[in-house]
Each structure stands twice: as structure tokens, then as C-alpha cells.
Amino acid sequence: MKPKTIDSMDALARKAIKARDQGMCRVCGVEGNQVAHVWKRRHLAVRWTPENLLWVCSRHNIDEPEFYESIVGKDIFYKLELLVMQDHSDHLTQEFLSAAEKRLKKLIA
């Protein structure tokens, strides 16, 4: 199996989230061009968690988690926050990355 890296996971996430959200900005509905992270990318625990990722236009990649609370819903927002707060340093093991990869690939199928 090919070793998974941060770059290859980000590329897969981009493809998967674009497919799931049909290329449209989750905030305003126009054609989007990028992935926004509700809880930002430095939080490796949720960097590739589909619920934490939204396809957006360039106007709506906002560096403020609360901005997306109503879009993902309160329950998911706080579930993600919990994961972020429990963050620890083992999130780059191949096992962790394989599980994340599997979740993302489901969105493309």
C-alpha cells in the first residue's frame, strides 16, 4: 500500500468533498473552488473528517469555526469540537490515515 502523506490526504479530501457537495458552495450555493475546514487544518484529529469539511467558494472560506455552526448543525459542530479538544499527537499513524482515507473514499464511489 502506498504510504499516505498529509499532501495526498488533502488531495483526496478535496476530491471527495467536491463530489459530495456537487461542486457548490455550502454557504451560498454558487460554484465553489475549495475546501473549508470548520475546525481548521492544524487540528489533525478532524483535518480529514468529512463532517468537518465543506466545499465553498473563495468568499466563504472563513477562519472562524462558529461561522459554520448553523451549516453543519449544532450536534455535529460540538462533536467535532470534542474531537479537537481531545487532540493528541498520534494522528499521523498509517492506521489513523487509513481510516480517514476509507471515510473519504466512500464519498467518491
Ligand SMILES: [Zn+2]
Ligand atoms: Zn459561497
